[in-house]
Amino acid sequence: MITGSQKPLKEIATLVEPYERILILGCGTCVKTCFAGGEDEVAVLASALRLYFKKNYKMVAIDELTIERQCENEFIQEASFKAGQNDAILSLACGAGVQALAKRFAKSPVLPGVNTTFIGIQESPGIFTEECSGCGNCGLAVFGGICPLTRCSKKLLNGPCGGSCRGKCEIDADTDCAWQLIIDRMTLLGQLDNLATYIPPKNWSTSLSGGPRKLIREDHII
Amino acid sequence: MIQAGQQPKITVFHCLNSFRETPQLFEGCQANIVKMACSSMTQDIYLLKAFEAGADAVIVLVCPEQACRYAEGSIRAKKRVTRVKALLDEIGLDGERLSLFNTMAEESVALRHIIQTTLVKLDTIGLNPAFNHYN
Ligand code: SF4
Numbered sequence: 001m002i003t004g005s006q007k008p009l010k011e012i013a014t015l016v017e018p019y020e021r022i023l024i025l026g027c028g029t030c031v032k033t034c035f036a037g038g039e040d041e042v043a044v045l046a047s048a049l050r051l052y053f054k055k056n057y058k059m060v061a062i063d064e065l066t067i068e069r070q071c072e073n074e075f076i077q078e079a080s081f082k083a084g085q086n087d088a089i090l091s092l093a094c095g096a097g098v099q100a101l102a103k104r105f106a107k108s109p110v111l112p113g114v115n116t117t118f119i120g121i122q123e124s125p126g127i128f129t130e131e132c133s134g135c136g137n138c139g140l141a142v143f144g145g146i147c148p149l150t151r152c153s154k155k156l157l158n159g160p161c162g163g164s165c166r167g168k169c170e171i172d173a174d175t176d177c178a179w180q181l182i183i184d185r186m187t188l189l190g191q192l193d194n195l196a197t198y199i200p201p202k203n204w205s206t207s208l209s210g211g212p213r214k215l216i217r218e219d220h221i222i
Numbered sequence: 223m224i225q226a227g228q229q230p231k232i233t234v235f236h237c238l239n240s241f242r243e244t245p246q247l248f249e250g251c252q253a254n255i256v257k258m259a260c261s262s263m264t265q266d267i268y269l270l271k272a273f274e275a276g277a278d279a280v281i282v283l284v285c286p287e288q289a290c291r292y293a294e295g296s297i298r299a300k301k302r303v304t305r306v307k308a309l310l311d312e313i314g315l316d317g318e319r320l321s322l323f324n325t326m327a328e329e330s331v332a333l334r335h336i337i338q339t340t341l342v343k344l345d346t347i348g349l350n351p352a353f354n355h356y357n
Contacts, residue, residue, distance in 0.1 A: 009312040040267065044309075047270035052313045055352040 001030040001121065002094040003128045004114040006041060012090065013052050015111045016060060019087040024049075024113070025079055025101070026066030027093035034128050036114045037092025039066040045092070045113065061086075070097030076104045083108050136206030136213065142194065144185035149202065151178035157199040223345060230344045232337065233272040236283035237261040237295065242327040247334055250341055261285065261295035269306045269320060276353040279340050282322040283333075289326070296324065316347050 006012075016022045024042050032038025046062045053060045065082050068075045070093035079101075083089055088109040091098045094116040102110040118130035133150045140147055149155050153171045160179035163170025167180045186192045204210070224230060233254040234241065243255065254277065258264065261284035272280045282303055290296040300322055307317030323336050 009309065040265075043267045044270060047267060047274055048309055048313055051270065051273055051315060051352040055314050 001033055001119070002096070002116060003034045003118055003120050003130075004031055004036045004094050004116040005034070006036050006045065006092070006114055007112070009045075009048055009052065012045070012113050013049060015113075016049065016088065016090055017058065019060065019109075021061045021063065021086040021088075023063045023065060023079070023082050023086040023089045025070065025082075025089050025091050025093070026064075027070040027091075027097050028066050028068045031093055031097075031114060032066075033122060035126075041092060042066050070094075071100050073100075073104060076100060080105075134207070135202070135204070136210075137203065139199070142197070142199065143182050144189060144191065146178055146182045146185060148178050148182065151176075151181070155202075157202065159195070223348060224341075228349070230278040230341060230349060231276055232340060233275075233277040233280045234283060235264060235268065235272075235280065237263075237285060237299075239289075239291065239327055240283040240285050240325045241333065242330070244330045244333070247330070247337060249337075251337070260292045261290065261299040262292060264299035264302050266302055266306050266309070269303070270309070273310070273315065273319070273350060273352065276350060278319065278344055278350045278353075280320045281336060281340060282320070283325045283336075284322065285326065286324040313352070315350065315352060318343060318347055319350070 024046050026032070026037050026039055026042035028038055032041075035041060042064050046064045049060070049062055063082055063086055065079055067078050070076060070091060079089075083105045086108070088111060089101055089105065090111045090113045091101055092113045093101075094114065095112065098110055098112045101108075119132040119134055120128050120130045123129045130150055132147060135149055139149075148157055153169055153175070154161055156179065160177060161170070164177040164180055167177055169175040169177045183192065183195070186195060230251045231254065232248070232251050233256065235256045235258055237258050237260055240261070254272070256268070261282075264282055264284070269280055269282070282299055284296040284299045285291070287296045287300075303320060303322040307320050310317040310320060321340070325332055325336070
């Protein structure tokens with residue numbers, strides 16, 4: 001999932017202030033799971049903004065809607081009517097959702113209400129961890145399903161640095177050393193010898209350094 | 223500062239076991255009482271809606287943490303109240319308007335003290351600035 005957290009209220013208020021009618025549009029998938037932009041967060045933000053504007057004697061009408069996903073046109077079109085009724089849309093989706101809305105609603109300013117942070121998992125209720133950098137060339141098979149590019153602070157590919165201490169990374173005692181995790185897991189799988197193979201420097205041309213990426217599935221294009 | 227003749231509005235959210243209304247408990251204010259089956263029903267949106275509806279202060283009454291019938295209800299309520307207090311500060315409404323107390327229904331003296339303390343606090347921080355009292 002893609003994780004994010006809501007921007008501070010004051011920043012959001014500054015973004016929406018120039019408009020008289022604003023639609024807060026939630027996304028019912030990733031950002032709902034990480035409590036940044038689902039139905040509940042839309043309702044709370046709408047209420048907080050109403051109180052904020054009332055307190056400051058400003059009139060901004062706030063409309064609310066949450067759709068299943070903001071990154072797919074099939075769902076985005078459910079917001080068409082409300083988008084047309086409002087002066088701007090405050091999206092509580094990830095950056096992809098915001099841009100998908102901007103493409104779909106040419107005449108509506110689309111504002112981001114969420115800071116998109118990383119691709120991760122829900123480790124336990126309320127705790128989300130970064131797991132994938134979307135590098136475009138997955139090497140998890142080599143590392144026992146633990147990504148050193150994302151989870152090792154130095155992105156080391158051929159074993160730990162000298163700062164690994166009792167399973168923790170030297171950047172802080174709460175962060176697991178990814179290489180300790182990799183070695184433990186490979187040991188458990190009986191595949192520790194796999195790590196003897198030298199891993200060459202990462203080819204970053206498949207990542208963002210190669211410019212914005214595009215995924216094409218010819219069999220789905222008519 | 224509360225003006226003479228003004229009756230602050232206090233909304234009280236309470237779980238079934240933490241509160242029982244007694245005569246004169248709400249002397250000097252108008253009370254709106256919301257009964258919850260469990261304190262875990264304390265949700266951010268309900269607390270904010272109470273302020274939107276004109277509450278000058280919101281009090282959440284829940285059982286002591288070790289006495290919560292549903293184990294985690296009181297803990298969840300405390301965490302949500304903490305979050306909404308911070309949000310009220312961001313809004314500029316003053317997080318002090320919202321408070322949580324661990325009480326038992328039979329503690330009528332303590333409950334009375336909570337209401338009176340809230341009224342004293344309101345006298346300092348003023349009525350809800352996001353609500354037009356003349357409407
Ligand atoms: S301590 Fe472990 S995770 Fe941290 S930088 Fe070194 S190898 Fe990477």
